[in-house]
Amino acid sequence: MTFKFTEAKVIIISFLALFFLLFIHYGSEVFSHLYNPENITSIHTILELFSICMAIAIFTYGYKTFPFTKSRQLFFLSFLFFTVAFLDLLHMISFEDMPDFITESSMDKSVWFGTLARLVQAISLVWILLLSDKKVIKDLRIYYFASSIAIVSFIGFIIYRYEAYLPPLSIENQGNTLLKDIIGYVICALLLVTILIVIKRYIVEKKDAYLYIALALWSLLMAEVAFDVYSFVNDIDKILAHIFKVMGFFYIIKGFYFSTIDEAKEAEAQVRAVKQELHDVLREQLGIISTIVKQNGKFIHTLCDGELLYKLGLTVEDTYNKSVDEFFVTPHNIKTVNTYLNRAWNSKEKITFEIKHNNLDMLISIKPIIVKGKVVKLVGSVTDVTKIKEMEEVIRDIDRFKLVAELAAGVAHEIRNPLTTVKGFLHLLNERNDEKDQTFVKVVLAELDRIESITNEFMDLSRPKSSKFKDEDLVEILKQVILFLEPSATKLSVTIHFNYIKGMKNVHCQKNQMKQVFINFIKNAMEAMPKGGNLYIDADQDLDHTRIRFTDEGVGIPEELIDQVGNAFFTMKETGNGLGVMMSKRIIEEHKGFMEISSKEGEGTSIVLTLPTVNQFSISLSKQT
Structure with a gap:
């Protein structure tokens, strides 16, 4: 079994996180002197601000990119972290020794807000990752924004209003209560289930994004474990838990957003490659392929490419966004082409016609592209048919040659009859003893043989050619x-x-x-x-x-x-x-x-x-x- 670089990196980071958690927890007595417990409120505030800012970043990115992605998973993820960000904010400002907000700050309120934030987060992540990532048709961002505020307000009202009636989740110098442990175990179980879901998705789809999401969930799991094992408010385990939480939020961003950007870039590169391939194919096309739109009564090239274009001494840049009139220079051709273009545009039917341009015979085919009953553009092809025309002319010449051959054969046939008679009489004259006459007769006979040979050639021209x-x-x-x-x-x-x-x-x-x-x-x-x-x-x-x-x-x-x-x-x-x-x-x-x-x-x-x-x-x- 071979590992990809990303797989190896995620596995190494996961083991390092687990090792670091165990090392710090069991060596807490050694590390406790590295910080002043009196600064726990400041340290906690700084770490919470980090996680809140990252949660807001997750929400903002998902909210802003929704019109482009239409992704259901990213839609719900953004509002989940909006809710988590405000619950963490309430958790931070109600922390012990923080200035009073609505009521006096207390550890019980802070623990309730923090625990509920993690519980809502774990439940929602399982639900989001079980969703099929379909496209969201309606834009419901305002409604979900209002719903998130309503949920946070309701939780805040309950905790602030009924704090005295809520069971404690943590007791100073004793650690977590049974209720806190149960909630912690539920959160850990949910995170483990979510990790398994993500790993299964990765095995099937082999997308690096799932590896980073799995690492994010593992970091949040390490954070939950650290939250559940501390005994005192100033335990170094609590600081470590917040560090893992920030780390988890970072990999949430990397898994859901940065990897999506990388995939989008890869898809964009593939689209560019396909466009370049299409461009190369068009350029190798023997004729010309073009798309034409109608603007202010004029026909404009939006695409024009092909080998014939370069044969005419033009380039793609010479024709792009230019009027068709600039391509067909002569007034007669301009009028002819525009007539046929208007006919194709108005009739919504394919038109084919021929013109002579630059001493070339061109066959032009125009087809309208119709969207919702309206012509939006014309797709045209231009083919050089000069050679075909020349071949047709050759065929016509051959037909004329056959006709001439038949006429020549007829004439030759008519000539041969009197020639035979003349030659007969000359042979009779040749039998005389007059040497002078015989000389002249021989010359005349030779010339008559020559004429007869030529007539025979004419006769051959008209005879069917035998392939034998x-x-x-x-x-x-x-x-x-x-x-x-x-x-x-x-x-x-x-x-x-x-x-x-x-x-x-x-x-x-x-x-x-x-x-x-x-x-x-x-x-x-x-x-x-x-x-x-x-x-x-x-x-x-x-x-x-x-x-x-x-x-x-x-x-x-x-x-x-x-x-x-x-x-x-x-x-x-x-x-x-x-x-x-x-x-x-x-x-x-x-x-x-x-x-x-x-x-x-x-x-x-x-x-x-x-x-x-x-x-x-x-x-x-x-x-x-």
């Missing part, structure tokens, strides 16, 4: 793509150089997808050379892999941006969207290959596509399955 893989000749596919793009290259003053190894093995691929990849990289290379240049396409192969290298003499890519190539929407072209390279990279990966990029700014870029050969592709598939 076949063994294909990449060199032949590259030749077709180069033939298709050569007119564009000539227009851009770009010369395409194609080098390959003869007899290369086929690659297991989807032909149209590979055409798309080659078209994307060749077009990107040509566009990277606005002033013209050379594009080198090299195909080579080893036992397991086929490599296609595209090397241009273009502007190149900065080294720090190379890792971003292939990400959606990353592009260095003003009109590009980065999807071409992304789709090409994905196709290569679906073919169990990979892409490598090297570039030097101002000198050019080299892209190497590595694909498995037919045998290697089959092996990789079998490993996956």
Whole structure:
């Protein structure tokens, strides 16, 4: 079993208190000469003033903090010690040799007041600690204040008025009477019961406050024992009892109030931690989260945070307690946003709308917070949907491309029919023996083959893409793509150089997808050379892999941006969207290959596509399955 520091401290103090009580009591003859018995009244007054002041402090703190704590235990505790403070005051001023108050001061009155104060205190502490600490709804402080005064007045009236009829509790030179002993035993029993209640609470809840309350009750128990064993009014045991009483009141304050303050501070620290965590979460939120209130007809930000806020060059401080108009600068946006904010506020319904701000497309959602039928604030979220809009535009471009492809296929189909006829007649002319005519016919046939090849490409664009893989000749596919793009290259003053190894093995691929990849990289290379240049396409192969290298003499890519190539929407072209390279990279990966990029700014870029050969592709598939 391990002890906490607080547990160990409370146990040590408790044993020291018991040891000190026994040591002083049994060594009273030794210590009696340390003080003058004639000063007992002054010593008693000083010690009682200490305990009275502490009792008043317990009452004042509980009374003042009630509107905040609403604690039933602290409420009754404060009025208990208000009652105890006044009974102790009457006990002090009626003490022997004190100036007369109402009647002549006497030890009998003083003992009755002191004993009743401790009895009321012990009974009330048991009752208070047995109470569940619920919240007090009504503020009844004035009534309990009046009740406490009434109780003290009643007890004071009885003792002062009927002092002669009250049985004595203490007899000089003889000690306590039987009645005083019985009352003392009852008080000790009540304090022991209360200590057990508190210890049980501590075992369950593990709150340090209960340890200090237990120590307070133990100190009051030691005080009661000391009060019950003295024989003379000037016994040193009586002085010790008052010291224990002051000590008990101190730990009552520490247990019920100081520990509550510590718990409140801990709870406040937890709240701050939660707020900071919430703040961090809001800051990491990709968009903007805000709360808006309406003041004097204007909408004011009370909270505005999120990653998008910083992307716009603003901070939380820039928007806090500021008008929404200062956020949306342009008159058109101010009017639009205020219109929708007023609509949400008045209709009490969620509103969603879009605006363009700082070249960003923003989706704004506004939801009213309603309390007792009235809108008290608006909670808003702002999301940057620019990329989504760009994607939608790309999809529209794809749809347009499909339409153009279908139209091109139709045109190509119509061109192919007369081409077939022309080629037929040219073949007939070619059979003549005129060498000059044959030369011209061969040139024309070659150009017609070129036109037919281009029309075939248009036809391919409109055909449904088959996902079925076949063994294909990449060199032949590259030749077709180069033939298709050569007119564009000539227009851009770009010369395409194609080098390959003869007899290369086929690659297991989807032909149209590979055409798309080659078209994307060749077009990107040509566009990277606005002033013209050379594009080198090299195909080579080893036992397991086929490599296609595209090397241009273009502007190149900065080294720090190379890792971003292939990400959606990353592009260095003003009109590009980065999807071409992304789709090409994905196709290569679906073919169990990979892409490598090297570039030097101002000198050019080299892209190497590595694909498995037919045998290697089959092996990789079998490993996956």
